[in-house]
Amino acid sequence: MPAQNHLSSEQKEKLLKTLKESENPYIRERILILLLMNDGKTYQEISKFLEIAYSTVAYWAVHGEPDNLEN
Template identity: 55%
Template sequence: MPAKVFLTQSQKDNLQKALKESDRSQLTQKILMLLLINDDKTYQEISGFWGCSS
């Protein structure tokens, strides 16, 4: 079951800015996961996107 939207617009904007500016792959992955969960993607959809297990 996907999580309900939990990020404010300001938090989402800050994460998107950090995503654009980051050169660290682990940070990029974590930010993307937070944004995908916030956009009501399921853990199965996210794991399929990354090619890993949920």
């Protein structure tokens, strides 16, 4: 699991902007996972909060790239 506050301020700013503007629910979910991880939440806490599978959180924790949300 990435360390708390692992995102740069620029990455966090870009994620928050995209979260507000994107209509794609999958992109918004990925952003929320990355932001919650950055706040120090565990996979289990994120899974419960977003009501999604633990495996989804774990996958995006490893494969999610804050600078490339499309993949």
